[in-house]
Amino acid sequence: MSQKKGIGKTALITGASSGIGQELAKLFAQDGYNLVLVARSVETLHRLSEVFEMNYGTEEVLVIEKDLSEEDAARDVYEQVKAKGITVDVLVNDAGVSTYGKFATETDWETEKSLIHLNVLTTTLLTKLYLKDMVARNEGKILNLASLVSITPFPLQAVYAATKSYVWNLTQSLVNELKDTNVTVTALMPNATDTDFFNKAGASDTLVTEMLDDPAMVAKDGYDALMAGKPKVVPGGIKNKAFEVMAYTMPQEMLASQMRKFNTPKQQVKEEAKSSGLAIGIGLAAVALTGIALAALYRNASWSDKLQAQYQYGKAKYKAGKAYDQVKHAVSEVLA
Ligand SMILES: NC(=O)c1ccc[n+]([C@@H]2O[C@H](COP(=O)([O-])OP(=O)(O)OC[C@H]3O[C@@H](n4cnc5c(N)ncnc54)[C@H](OP(=O)(O)O)[C@@H]3O)[C@@H](O)[C@H]2O)c1
Known part of the structure; x- marks a missing residue:
C-alpha cells in the first residue's frame, strides 16, 4: 500500500468552499494532509471538514x-493560523472572482476594486507571508490560480483577465527567484471550467460556457x-495546450x-453568425484561391514549373473547397 505523502503536513486552501478549490481540498484530504480551509461560506467548509474526516x-x-477581499484579510488569516501553532507546508491561492461587462460603461468600480483586492492583493500578501516562512525552512509549495486568460486579452472580463495576468507573471518571477531553494511555486492555468464562476460573474449565457x-x-x-x-500547468490535454500555443503566437488584436466572441452571449453570436459566418467562410476560401492562382499566373517559370504550379493550384482548390464545406457545416451547426 502506498504511503499517503501528506501525513503530518498541512495545506491551506483559500476558496475551498466551491469549484476547483473544493476539488483541490479533496485531493489533499485523500493524500493525508491536515487542512486549513478559508472562504466566506463557513457552513459549507464545516460540512466539507466532516466529510473529509469521515471519508x-x-x-x-x-x-x-473570511472575506478575503477585505483590507488586512491575508494578514489576519496568517495570524490566526500562526496562533494555532500550525505550519503551512502547502499554500493554495484559489479564491477568485470576476465581473462581466464593458469596462467603460457597464461594470461597477466597487465590484472591481474588491475583485482586485481578492485576486491580486490577498494572493500577493498570502504568498509573501508564507513564502518567507517556507524559504526560512527551505521547504514548501505554493499553487496560484492563474488562468488561460492570463496570457490572452478577455474583453468583457477585462479587469479579471488583468488580475490573472498579474498572478501568472508574479508566479513566474518567483519561480526564478526560488530556483536555488527547495520551495516551489506553480501557476495553474485552466481553460473555462464548470463551476459557479461564470454564474457569479454574471456571464452564464456566454458562448464559452458551452x-x-x-x-x-x-x-x-x-x-x-x-x-x-x-x-506552470495547463490542464486538459492537447486541446488546451494548443490554445496556449495559439495565445503566444497569434496577433493580440485577432x-x-x-476571445470577445467566446465571451459574448450565445444568442448574439448566433445572430451575428447568420449575417457574417458564411461570408467569412466564403471569403477565406476565396482569398486562399486567389493567392494561389496569382502565384501560378505570375510565376516566372519554366514549362514544367508552370505545370507543377497548376497542379498545386488544383490541390489547393480542392483543399479550399473542403475547408469551405467544413465552415459551412460548422456555421449551420451553430445556427441549428
Ligand atoms: N471556472 C473557470 O472557468 C476558471 C478558469 C480559470 C481560472 N479560474 C480560477 O479558479 C479559481 C476558483 O474559481 P472556481 O471556478 O472554482 O469558482 P467558484 O466555484 O465560484 O469558487 C470560488 C471560490 O472563491 C471563494 N471566494 C470568492 N470570493 C471570496 C471572498 N471575497 N473571500 C473569500 N473567498 C472568496 C468562494 O468562496 P465563498 O463564496 O464561500 O467565499 C469559492 O470557494 C478562481 O481564482 C478563478 O479565477 C476559474
Missing part, C-alpha cells in the same frame, strides 16, 4: 471564515504539477476579437 480520516481541519472543463480534472492536473514542483 479519508483527515485528522485536523481548521475552518476560517465548452467547460471538469473541475475535478483541472484540480488533479494542478495537484500533480504542484507536487512535481512544475512552474486574439482579443476571438
Whole structure:
C-alpha cells in the first residue's frame, strides 16, 4: 500500500468552499494532509471538514471564515493560523472572482476594486507571508490560480483577465527567484471550467460556457504539477495546450476579437453568425484561391514549373473547397 505523502503536513486552501478549490481540498484530504480551509461560506467548509474526516480520516481541519477581499484579510488569516501553532507546508491561492461587462460603461468600480483586492492583493500578501516562512525552512509549495486568460486579452472580463495576468507573471518571477531553494511555486492555468464562476460573474449565457472543463480534472492536473514542483500547468490535454500555443503566437488584436466572441452571449453570436459566418467562410476560401492562382499566373517559370504550379493550384482548390464545406457545416451547426 502506498504511503499517503501528506501525513503530518498541512495545506491551506483559500476558496475551498466551491469549484476547483473544493476539488483541490479533496485531493489533499485523500493524500493525508491536515487542512486549513478559508472562504466566506463557513457552513459549507464545516460540512466539507466532516466529510473529509469521515471519508479519508483527515485528522485536523481548521475552518476560517473570511472575506478575503477585505483590507488586512491575508494578514489576519496568517495570524490566526500562526496562533494555532500550525505550519503551512502547502499554500493554495484559489479564491477568485470576476465581473462581466464593458469596462467603460457597464461594470461597477466597487465590484472591481474588491475583485482586485481578492485576486491580486490577498494572493500577493498570502504568498509573501508564507513564502518567507517556507524559504526560512527551505521547504514548501505554493499553487496560484492563474488562468488561460492570463496570457490572452478577455474583453468583457477585462479587469479579471488583468488580475490573472498579474498572478501568472508574479508566479513566474518567483519561480526564478526560488530556483536555488527547495520551495516551489506553480501557476495553474485552466481553460473555462464548470463551476459557479461564470454564474457569479454574471456571464452564464456566454458562448464559452458551452465548452467547460471538469473541475475535478483541472484540480488533479494542478495537484500533480504542484507536487512535481512544475512552474506552470495547463490542464486538459492537447486541446488546451494548443490554445496556449495559439495565445503566444497569434496577433493580440485577432486574439482579443476571438476571445470577445467566446465571451459574448450565445444568442448574439448566433445572430451575428447568420449575417457574417458564411461570408467569412466564403471569403477565406476565396482569398486562399486567389493567392494561389496569382502565384501560378505570375510565376516566372519554366514549362514544367508552370505545370507543377497548376497542379498545386488544383490541390489547393480542392483543399479550399473542403475547408469551405467544413465552415459551412460548422456555421449551420451553430445556427441549428
Ligand atoms: N471556472 C473557470 O472557468 C476558471 C478558469 C480559470 C481560472 N479560474 C480560477 O479558479 C479559481 C476558483 O474559481 P472556481 O471556478 O472554482 O469558482 P467558484 O466555484 O465560484 O469558487 C470560488 C471560490 O472563491 C471563494 N471566494 C470568492 N470570493 C471570496 C471572498 N471575497 N473571500 C473569500 N473567498 C472568496 C468562494 O468562496 P465563498 O463564496 O464561500 O467565499 C469559492 O470557494 C478562481 O481564482 C478563478 O479565477 C476559474
